[in-house]
Amino acid sequence: MELRVLGCSGGEAEGHRLTGLLVDGVVAIDAGSLTQALTLEEQVGIRQIFITHSHLDHICTLPFYTKNIFGHTDVPVEIHALPETLDALRRHLFNDEIWPDFSVIPSPDNPIIRFSEIEPGRVYEVEGLRVTPVPVNHLVPTVGYLVEDGRSAFAFTSDTAETDRIYAAANAAPDLRLFITECSFPNAQDWLADASKHLTPRKLARELAKLRRDVPVGIYHLTPGDRAVMLPELEALGDPRVRLLEQDARFTW
Ligand SMILES: [Zn+2]
Numbered sequence: 660m661e662l663r664v665l666g667c668s669g670g671e672a673e674g675h676r677l678t679g680l681l682v683d684g685v686v687a688i689d690a691g692s693l694t695q696a697l698t699l700e701e702q703v704g705i706r707q708i709f710i711t712h713s714h715l716d717h718i719c720t721l722p723f724y725t726k727n728i729f730g731h732t733d734v735p736v737e738i739h740a741l742p743e744t745l746d747a748l749r750r751h752l753f754n755d756e757i758w759p760d761f762s763v764i765p766s767p768d769n770p771i772i773r774f775s776e777i778e779p780g781r782v783y784e785v786e787g788l789r790v791t792p793v794p795v796n797h798l799v800p801t802v803g804y805l806v807e808d809g810r811s812a813f814a815f816t817s818d819t820a821e822t823d824r825i826y827a828a829a830n831a832a833p834d835l836r837l838f839i840t841e842c843s844f845p846n847a848q849d850w851l852a853d854a855s856k857h858l859t860p861r862k863l864a865r866e867l868a869k870l871r872r873d874v875p876v877g878i879y880h881l882t883p884g885d886r887a888v889m890l891p892e893l894e895a896l897g898d899p900r901v902r903l904l905e906q907d908a909r910f911t912w
């Protein structure tokens with residue numbers, strides 16, 4: 660499996676792209692940076708997109724992406740997400756006001772993108788991968804994903820406050836190579852993490868006690884302006900598994 664980190668920042672600025680992962684060049688997870696990180700050719704190569712939740716930093720490049728691939732692919736790209744997330748995409752983004760509804764263009768029978776509802780806990784077999792959505796704990800209905808190919812696996816929690824099921828799924832995955840989770844705010848903003856259902860380094864430490872695997876833990880979703888404060892706080896956790904997930908990193912297992 661090849662995992663490419665398109666973006667892993669909790670805010671956008673030069674050098675800090677929003678959330679997106681690409682697996683084997685064909686399956687994307689979240690769409691915060693598809694159009695900034697990928698060439699047009701690479702964008703056309705994507706066949707499936709799994710969205711974790713409706714927040715803007717995870718979906719914002721979908722409109723420009725759909726326009727880019729229009730006319731360059733005959734098969735609709737599947738957008739997999741929870742029903743609540745798809746509902747938000749239809750009502751607030753692809754609503755013909757903010758952006759055309761590309762799920763019925765050029766025709767309802769043969770659109771450029773097709774929305775596909777996912778059910779937490781079910782396994783989706785696509786492009787030689789097994790993708791399992793696992794509910795996490797965020798402001799809106801949100802899933803993380805366990806992605807496996809029979810030889811290697813990684814888990815991605817997406818945005819979440821304290822949660823259990825994705826740790827159980829990761830602990831049970833035989834070929835786990837990487838666990839990606841979030842840390843959004845410094846310890847001093849505990850209240851903000853509570854209000855927005857995110858983690859601080861202190862909260863993260865309690866979460867990581869649930870991960871009974873000796874694999875690298877890639878931290879993502881730092882707020883760019885708070886990195887200088889957060890890096891020493893993450894260092895102080897003293898957990899040798901913890902490292903920052905780096906934009907443009909590639910993992911091959
Ligand atoms: Zn979010």
Ligand SMILES: [Zn+2]
Nearest residue numbers: 714716717818
């Ligand atoms: Zn986010």
